[in-house]
Amino acid sequence: MMDTKRTIFPNRVMPYLLLAPQLVITLVFFIWPAGQAVKSSFEREDPFGLSTSFVGFQHYVRLLRDPLYLDSLARTAVFAVAVTALSMAFGLALAVAVNRLVRSGRIYTTLLVWPYAVAPVIAGLLWWFLFNSTTGVLAYFLGQLGIRWDHNLNGTHAMILIIIAAAWKQVSYNFLFFLAGLQSVPHSLIEAAAIDGSGPVKRFFTIVLPLLSPTTFFLFIVNVNYTMFDTFGIVDATTAGGPAQATNILVYKVYNDGYLGLNLGSSSAQSVLLMLIVVVLTVIQFRYVERRVQY
Amino acid sequence: MVENRPFLTFLTHLVLVAGVVIVAFPVYVAFIASTHTSEVLVGGIIPLLPGGHLIENYTQVLSASSAANGLPSYPLMALNSLGMALIITFGKIAISILSAFAIVYFRFRFRLLAFWIIFITLMLPVEVRIIPTYKVVADLGMLNSYPGLTVPLIASATATFLFRQFFMTVPDELMEAARVDGSGPLKFFRDILLPLSRTNIAALCVILFIYGWIQYLWPLLVTTDPGYYTLMMGLKRMVAIQDGEVQWHLVMAGAILAMLPPVLVVILMQRLFIRGLTETEK
Numbered sequence: 001m002m003d004t005k006r007t008i009f010p011n012r013v014m015p016y017l018l019l020a021p022q023l024v025i026t027l028v029f030f031i032w033p034a035g036q037a038v039k040s041s042f043e044r045e046d047p048f049g050l051s052t053s054f055v056g057f058q059h060y061v062r063l064l065r066d067p068l069y070l071d072s073l074a075r076t077a078v079f080a081v082a083v084t085a086l087s088m089a090f091g092l093a094l095a096v097a098v099n100r101l102v103r104s105g106r107i108y109t110t111l112l113v114w115p116y117a118v119a120p121v122i123a124g125l126l127w128w129f130l131f132n133s134t135t136g137v138l139a140y141f142l143g144q145l146g147i148r149w150d151h152n153l154n155g156t157h158a159m160i161l162i163i164i165a166a167a168w169k170q171v172s173y174n175f176l177f178f179l180a181g182l183q184s185v186p187h188s189l190i191e192a193a194a195i196d197g198s199g200p201v202k203r204f205f206t207i208v209l210p211l212l213s214p215t216t217f218f219l220f221i222v223n224v225n226y227t228m229f230d231t232f233g234i235v236d237a238t239t240a241g242g243p244a245q246a247t248n249i250l251v252y253k254v255y256n257d258g259y260l261g262l263n264l265g266s267s268s269a270q271s272v273l274l275m276l277i278v279v280v281l282t283v284i285q286f287r288y289v290e291r292r293v294q295y
Numbered sequence: 296m297v298e299n300r301p302f303l304t305f306l307t308h309l310v311l312v313a314g315v316v317i318v319a320f321p322v323y324v325a326f327i328a329s330t331h332t333s334e335v336l337v338g339g340i341i342p343l344l345p346g347g348h349l350i351e352n353y354t355q356v357l358s359a360s361s362a363a364n365g366l367p368s369y370p371l372m373a374l375n376s377l378g379m380a381l382i383i384t385f386g387k388i389a390i391s392i393l394s395a396f397a398i399v400y401f402r403f404r405f406r407l408l409a410f411w412i413i414f415i416t417l418m419l420p421v422e423v424r425i426i427p428t429y430k431v432v433a434d435l436g437m438l439n440s441y442p443g444l445t446v447p448l449i450a451s452a453t454a455t456f457l458f459r460q461f462f463m464t465v466p467d468e469l470m471e472a473a474r475v476d477g478s479g480p481l482k483f484f485r486d487i488l489l490p491l492s493r494t495n496i497a498a499l500c501v502i503l504f505i506y507g508w509i510q511y512l513w514p515l516l517v518t519t520d521p522g523y524y525t526l527m528m529g530l531k532r533m534v535a536i537q538d539g540e541v542q543w544h545l546v547m548a549g550a551i552l553a554m555l556p557p558v559l560v561v562i563l564m565q566r567l568f569i570r571g572l573t574e575t576e577k
Contacts, residue, residue: 004399016397018394018397023409031415037426040427111319112311113568115318117505117554125534126321126324127321135341258425
């Protein structure tokens with residue numbers, strides 16, 4: 001990661017000037033606030049905000065014993081796994097299909113990738129509109145099937161709603177990466193297997209899928225990251241964490257407790273825990289990337 | 296294709312057509328809703344064919360008089376979204392290309408430290424540090440301003456890594472020749488490195504424009520003055536009004552219009568988009 005060019009420019013001051021804008025922004029808006037979050041997660045402010053006292057791990061202990069927090073953690077896990085599985089399955093199916101086509105593949109690709117550019121909050125609005133109980137088309141069809149859809153009262157319905165909206169937005173991403181992965185599978189392997197008499201289904205499961213495993217693993221991490229942190233807009237536009245906390249995922253809870261509820265200590269402790277989760281995900285991702293580069 | 300199997304080809308097209316339909320369905324319904332009057336939409340289940348009020352609804356959304364319920368007019372919010380997206384795009388590209396240049400073409404003390412400081416931004420998405428970052432921005436008096444909306448989102452490890460990666464592949468001979476010719480680092484950067492990076496910059500522009508345009512949480516935190524609301528916030532607030540019926544036909548027209556710029560960018564610059572996406576994602 002750290003090599004320079006064989007020959008370099010001899011200037012002594014210039015590199016610092018070139019780096020200055022990036023470093024200043026990073027220090028002021030990333031490192032400093034992150035440090036503040038860590039600091040205030042160990043402190044308690046008195047009700048008037050006049051003094052703060054050190055309370056050690058109290059916020060963390062309380063958080064990890066708080067059934068509401070543990071519940072939010074569990075719901076986030078359900079949400080992340082469901083969105084990841086759903087969007088990856090759809091993405092893979094579509095990529096396999098496009099990869100079989102010679103000429104029309106490009107048109108299908110164009111028609112499939114654009115949801116990536118739709119804002120999460122708009123994705124939330126669109127699906128909310130389809131599922132709302134008075135005018136929603138899908139709520140109507142479900143009603144015909146005997147299902148009384150109401151994500152304002154039914155927590156499971158609310159969770160399904162945000163899962164669908166989040167997965168809808170992410171299919172295009174998974175599709176593109178799976179397609180790139182499929183296109184790098186050596187053709188000779190497929191042909192050799194075909195000559196040996198194995199059909200398309202067998203070839204897919206014994207040759208293509210194993211060769212795709214690096215892509216699959218990479219996408220798994222990226223998707224978990226996406227559902228945990230980039231879906232705030234979807235939740236805010238559809239359920240706002242409700243009903244009765246059913247969709248109060250971790251990111252939304254930090255916002256609710258800290259920005260709306262003004263509970264700084266607990267919110268900071270939540271932020272620090274979230275940062276730990278991102279660190280773990282990033283480290284896993286980079287370890288894997290190193291391996292892929294050698295491969 | 297290895298062998299010709301008509302049934303499988305049929306199945307392939309079936310899967311893809313179904314996929315395209317499912318992907319497009321929510322937007323189709325939104326478009327339909329945007330062509331009817333509010334009476335039709337409130338009156339019950341919405342129709343599945345377009346109504347005759349397309350031009351009427353869209354002109355109403357786009358007119359300056361669309362300001363209502365404490366919201367600014369739609370064109371002003373669109374301008375804010377555009378400003379925010381463009382500042383983030385160019386800001387990110389500018390600071391990351393300069394730092395990549397410094398890291399690859401110079402040796403200096405604390406190089407490793409600088410590298411790690413940049414790397415750490417990868418691990419701190421704005422969502423996990425909203426409260427402290429909000430406090431910093433408030434203390435600096437940057438609430439309700441373009442700098443407040445954009446600068447905290449501008450630092451980017453991925454763009455820096457992308458340029459670093461690319462600079463490492465630029466032949467050393469180019470730089471040696473430039474030095475023999477007596478040109479300094481800035482001249483080399485401007486005349487050789489920048490033109491060579493054109494495609495990378497363009498691909499990044501596509502990705503970052505989308506990133507900036509769809510921001511929601513950050514503008515929600517730092518703007519209380521409606522004059523700085525972006526489209527994403529405005530649409531959410533059009534739905535969340537307390538008194539009166541939600542004007543679904545206008546909300547959906549607004550949503551369609553707000554989707555259009557980034558979606559068009561993806562469709563028209565598909566090659567750059569795919570390149571940007573697959574290369575910035577580590």
